[in-house]
Amino acid sequence: MLNSTNYTVWAMRMKIALKVHKVWDIIETDSADPADGEKNNMAIALLFQSIPETLILQVGELDTAKKVWADIKARHVGAERVKEARLQTLMSEFDLLKMKDTEKIDDFAGKLSEISFKSAALGVNIEESKLVKKFLKSLPRKKYIHIVASLEIVLDLNTTGFEDIIGRLKAYEERIFEEEEETQEDQSKLMYANMDTQTNQIQYGFQW
Template sequence: MISIQCPMLTSTNYTVWAMRMKVFLRIHKVWETIEPGTVESDKKDIAIALLFQSIPEALILQVGDLDSPKEIWESIKTRHLGADRVKEARLQTLMSEFERVKMKDSDTIDTFAGRLSELATKAASLGQTIEEPKLVKKFLNSLPRSKYIHIIASLEQVLDLKTTGFEDIIGRLKAYEERILDEENHGETQGNLLFVNSDQQSFACLRGRGHGRGDRGQGKGRFNSQE
């Protein structure tokens, strides 16, 4: 059997810790002691032991007197997410950030998509699910129009954005982004070639003119000598 180490809770990683710990408890067949909250003694003891392995000693001292894994889990959650009012305030701040965020010129599709996914994950941990159609719409509306207007218009025409997955949209935009970069690089190469050719032609022209003046000068000299 593969050995899996418990994730350790810190002051800043609660959201990721809770996601990992939920999977960890499911692997050990004891998640039901927390959700919905069964009271089988053997499973309860295993769940508590796993939770204690994944939290700092100072926190163990604070929750150690609680009787069930569900109570311990909820206590940890409350300490890190705050009471209901604090939780609601955090959610409002998070959703405001979600509405305001725009893709920067320096961002890649992957970078910006990751930022939106992170905000959606944090919102889910606070009890607010951002539905995939809303995520897709936000993603497309936040792209720089000057750079992506053509692909956005095409996607809106050929796809039903209400049923198209977020990852599907990301994949299509990444392919378009790579094409743009290829064309920009190709255009830069062509521009450099044209510049070099232009310089060569100018240099050849100047050489030709100089050479012609020299010939005329030499001819005049010969004529004078004949006189």
């Protein structure tokens, strides 16, 4: 159900739903062909099922699904000036985004994907190569410098897919995690060995 904060996700879901019911073309073309009247009614019915009653009362007099869709979009996306402001905010968020040392690859990739989806909903697609380069540039340098350098050498970042990069880095992340676990285990064994040695020395000294 559409609300005041979820328009971007709602529009994505509705677009797919309208395509599944084979009526999305009515939204795009606003056909005047009487034969398309059934499609138009189906599209309006689907839209009305996913918006609150107060909004239905406001758009209920519109006679085509395209007009209903455009009216809903205008109310939630706003005028072109507001749209540009939102895009600027998104791009600033995109430029400033950095992965934290404690953050997982999946979590950070999700943040970038979310910005990309929101930008696309406002009419601007972020190129996949830009996502890839931003992703690699934003990784914690100390932890990922070796894998990033390797990927930059062996791959063409202008043609490598975003999901491909995520998969490679997740594999590297798992390897790091395994090595850290092994290191911690070794340190624990060493600590216990030192404790045993100290205990023996104390006991030996006491007996002496």
